[in-house]
Amino acid sequence: MKKILTIPVALTTLFFLTTISSCVKNEFDAPTTTNVDPDLVVSKSISELQAMAAGTTPVLISTNEVIAGVVIADDLSGNFYKEIIIQDSTAAIAIQIDQSNFNTLYPIGRRIFVKCNGLVIADDGDGNFQLGIRDLQTVGRIPSGLVPRYIVAGKWGIPVTPKTVSMANISNEPTQTLIRLENVEFSTADTSLPYANAATQQSQNRIIEDCNGNQADLYSSGYANFAGAITPSGKGTLVAVYKQYAGSPELEIRNTEDVNMSGPRCGGGTGVSVGTGALMSIADVRAAYTGGSAVFVAGTKIRGVVISDLTTANITSNNLILQDGVAGIIVRFTTPNTFNLNDSLEIDLSSDSLQTYQQGQEVNYVSSSAVTVLGTGTITPNTKTTSFISTNLSTLESTLIKVTGATLTGGTSGTYSGTVTITDATGTLLLYTRGGATFSGTSYPTGTVSVTGFLSNYNGTPELIIRGTGDVQ
DSSP, X not given: OOOOOOOOOOHHHHHHHHHHHOSOSSTTSOOSSOSOOOSOOOOOOHHHHHTTOBTTBOEEOOSOOEEEEEEEEOSSSSSSXXXXXXXXXXXXXXXXXXXXXXXXXXXXXXXXXXXXXXXXXXXXXXXXXXEEEEETTXXXXXXXXXXXXXXXXXXXXXXXXXXXXXXGGGGGSOTTOEEEEEEEXXXXXXXXXXXXXXXXXXXXXXXXXXXXXXXXXXXXXXXXXXXXXXXXXXXXXXXXXXXXXXTEEEEXXXXXXXXXXXXXXXXXXTTOEEOOSSBOOHHHHHHTOOSSOEEEOTTOEEEEEEXXXXXXXXXXXXXXXXXXXXXXXXXXXXXXXOOOTTEEEEEEOTTOEEEEETTEEEEEEEOGGGEEEEEEOOOOOEEOOHHXXXXXXXXXXXXXXXXXXXXXXXXXXXXXXXXXXXXXXXXEEEEEEOTTSTTTTSBOOSSOEEEEEEEEEETTEEEEEOSSGGGBO
């Protein structure tokens, strides 16, 4: 989901960094200084520092705050780039530094202290907190020459123990912390495949799931030294840094030692083939799903009209919502797609995957080259009450819905950003808008309105997703 830039490794740079730090001889040596913490007093926990942030706008820290945490992810494998992730007993945070091969100075298991005065802090829009220097309206990387001014190394060799959590409850954990998942496996369509594309250095998301169908993306950089390694086909444990991306859980491993899956796989859906090898209605495709992850028979196709709008960024660029008039489904592409609202599409699903993600049903691993644009079309929204929507999520999921006679309340300072409550005469429904949507900071109307959007299934909770402010009238 993220793109990692080229990681230059120049010997002159390594020599310079080693000289100014005098902390290590090479990446395998222990620091030559005494293994003690510096004489610095910690003034705030990481969670208390996070409380100083104000959303995605960087906030300057102008007081002499000091935090400390143990490094839980470094750049040794190349899967983490120019960000040190540290964690204390309360939370975790990513420190942005313009320095490569920092694992020689700040390896996993070393406690570091951060003098925060002069730095800025912000939420990246998904609850992942960043600490660095101000770079226009973003959190920039601390220049390598200034890193020692802000970061002071402490004890090394501190055990880093991940917290064991269940896949179903993963979103309840503090972001960027180290977690351990048990009894999980790669989805059927993601087994025995490279973690990422080492040849083109393209990043890749593979799906991790438990035996109940709860899922999360595992992100791997194409620059990681394990990018070409093959994902296991068994079930077992996974240790990873937990983040959020576009409102969904995302996992990042430090290296393949974080993956231990040699046990027998879950039942239900494993190895199942679906599809007729011919054109199918979306309703029939949805009805064919029996759990887990299944692979479409070659020649299986669907047709429908795009009811999502990628231009407003209220849906991740790899996804679109397709509806054929009766039913709808999420279509997830292997790369960002370029299909527009109201495009009429035919999609060849040969060897693609049918599965659920956060309980929403989707077809996955679709290539843009498998899509034929038939022209344009329209889908008339189905007018329903909030009460009806809440009790009929399974049949209305991923279709265009309209709620009339409604009012909007909540949200962030009266804007669409985040979760807003739709209230009509029968009950309430959530309206969700991504922080990165082009209209997220727009104030919503205060009177009685009608709201049109596609219905999302977020872990069993119905959420209406609008395409833009024109969907609220």
